[in-house]
Amino acid sequence: MKKITLIFSIIFLVGCSGQSENIDSQSIDKNETFNWRLVTSWPKNYPGLGMAPERIADLVEEMSDGQMKITVYGAEEQVPAFGVFDAVSSGSHQMGHSGGYFWKGKVPAAQFFTSVPFGLTADEINAWVNRGGGLELWREIYAPFNIYPIPAGNTGTQMFGWFNKEINSLEDVKGLKMRIPGIGGEVLKEAGGIPVTLPGGELFTALQTGVIDATEWVGPYNDLTFGFHQAAKYYYYPGWHEPGPMLELLINIDAWNSLPNHLQVIIETATKAVNQDMLDEYLAKNNQALTELVEVHGVELRRLPDDVIEEFREISNKILDDLAKEDETIAKVYESYLNFKNNVSAYHEISEDAFVESRNK
Ligand code: CA
Numbered sequence: 001m002k003k004i005t006l007i008f009s010i011i012f013l014v015g016c017s018g019q020s021e022n023i024d025s026q027s028i029d030k031n032e033t034f035n036w037r038l039v040t041s042w043p044k045n046y047p048g049l050g051m052a053p054e055r056i057a058d059l060v061e062e063m064s065d066g067q068m069k070i071t072v073y074g075a076e077e078q079v080p081a082f083g084v085f086d087a088v089s090s091g092s093h094q095m096g097h098s099g100g101y102f103w104k105g106k107v108p109a110a111q112f113f114t115s116v117p118f119g120l121t122a123d124e125i126n127a128w129v130n131r132g133g134g135l136e137l138w139r140e141i142y143a144p145f146n147i148y149p150i151p152a153g154n155t156g157t158q159m160f161g162w163f164n165k166e167i168n169s170l171e172d173v174k175g176l177k178m179r180i181p182g183i184g185g186e187v188l189k190e191a192g193g194i195p196v197t198l199p200g201g202e203l204f205t206a207l208q209t210g211v212i213d214a215t216e217w218v219g220p221y222n223d224l225t226f227g228f229h230q231a232a233k234y235y236y237y238p239g240w241h242e243p244g245p246m247l248e249l250l251i252n253i254d255a256w257n258s259l260p261n262h263l264q265v266i267i268e269t270a271t272k273a274v275n276q277d278m279l280d281e282y283l284a285k286n287n288q289a290l291t292e293l294v295e296v297h298g299v300e301l302r303r304l305p306d307d308v309i310e311e312f313r314e315i316s317n318k319i320l321d322d323l324a325k326e327d328e329t330i331a332k333v334y335e336s337y338l339n340f341k342n343n344v345s346a347y348h349e350i351s352e353d354a355f356v357e358s359r360n361k
Contacts, residue, residue, distance in 0.1 A: 030260045034068045038095035039088075041081040041102065043201050044074025047225055047285075048218070049247070052153040052278045053097035056249065059270035060263075068263055070095065081199035088250040089145045096250035097152060100138075101182030102197070107145070109329045112337050113138045115245035116183050117316035120341055122154040122244035122279050124348075128340040129246065137333050148256045150271045152249035153278035156286070158239030159223065160304060161216030162207065162232035167304060170311050179203055179215040183319060184241025190315045200226065207231040216241065220289035221282055229297045236302050240312055247278070 038057065042050035057070035075081035084096035085103045100110035113134065120128055128134040129151050142149050161180070167173060174192035185195030198206055206212045208231040216239065217223050229235075249271050256264065293299040324331040
């Protein structure tokens with residue numbers, strides 16, 4: 001009997017250090033305490049984005065009565081902003097908080113689980129991921145990287161971003177060096193622009209010093225905190241490139257498997273609560289910040305001309321179709337995504353869209 005206990009203990013210890021793929025659930029001590037590290041792509045305590053992982057950590061500690069403690073690190077504190085996926089994949093850190101479209105070079109299909117141009121809004125992507133088959137696909141494509149993803153926040157529809165010249169036609173984006181990640185960046189490239197991907201913390205200086213000509217970030221609530229209005233004159237909408245980006249909690253699968261079931265349930269539940277809470281925070285704060293940007297700081301709010309939006313939409317659809325032709329995984333994810341989008345759009349047309357149109361007239 002002693003021998004068996006010892007064997008189980010060894011299996012468990014190996015599991016904790018991230019070297020074992022399968023841990024016998026019998027070996028898990030339900031009372032074991034856990035101290036985990038969570039790395040993010042955001043500045044420490046950054047409003048919205050950076051606070052979501054802090055809230056997950058607080059909730060998990062409280063719900064587990066202190067059995068699990070998670071320490072949250074801002075970008076660059078332990079790993080670079082875009083090193084989060086690798087850190088969790090390798091097991092150097094048990095958890096990460098980021099956005100899937102940053103990993104497009106490694107996992108192209110991951111972009112669908114953040115946002116794709118002219119894609120799903122926040123409510124819609126929640127429904128697709130949680131109730132429409134999206135989450136199963138997401139977990140399937142992250143599994144080879146030893147990562148278990150959980151939806152972990154949404155900013156709602158973003159702004160197209162900050163510019164120092166007016167955009168009156170696609171000619172105006174030719175040669176424009178703009179920070180815009182994901183497939184949105186591919187669309188800009190196809191339209192003649194030069195997309196770059198930079199972490200949020202570097203954007204203000206890059207814009208102010210002319211390293212980039214324009215940038216998108218999130219929306220008024222976050223953009224105000226970075227002070228983009230001091231470096232650019234025009235604030236363009238709508239954010240066709242990011243209609244409802246979903247963020248992700250990344251968990252190393254070996255670490256995940258080492259947890260007793262009740263802690264897994266606590267993490268899933270806390271993260272689900274924060275996924276909604278972050279969206280609520282943005283919705284509550286965005287208009288207040290927009291009013292300050294326009295009325296106090298004199299920012300010029302501009303809507304992209306309809307024909308420019310239409311051209312961006314045509315390019316987007318072509319890029320998505322082409323990606324699906326080149327990559328089997330994207331084809332599978334895109335089919336599920338597109339079916340869901342077509343269905344939900346048809347219903348929203350006669351429900352939310354029709355109502356909002358009637359309310360705002
Ligand atoms: Ca953005």
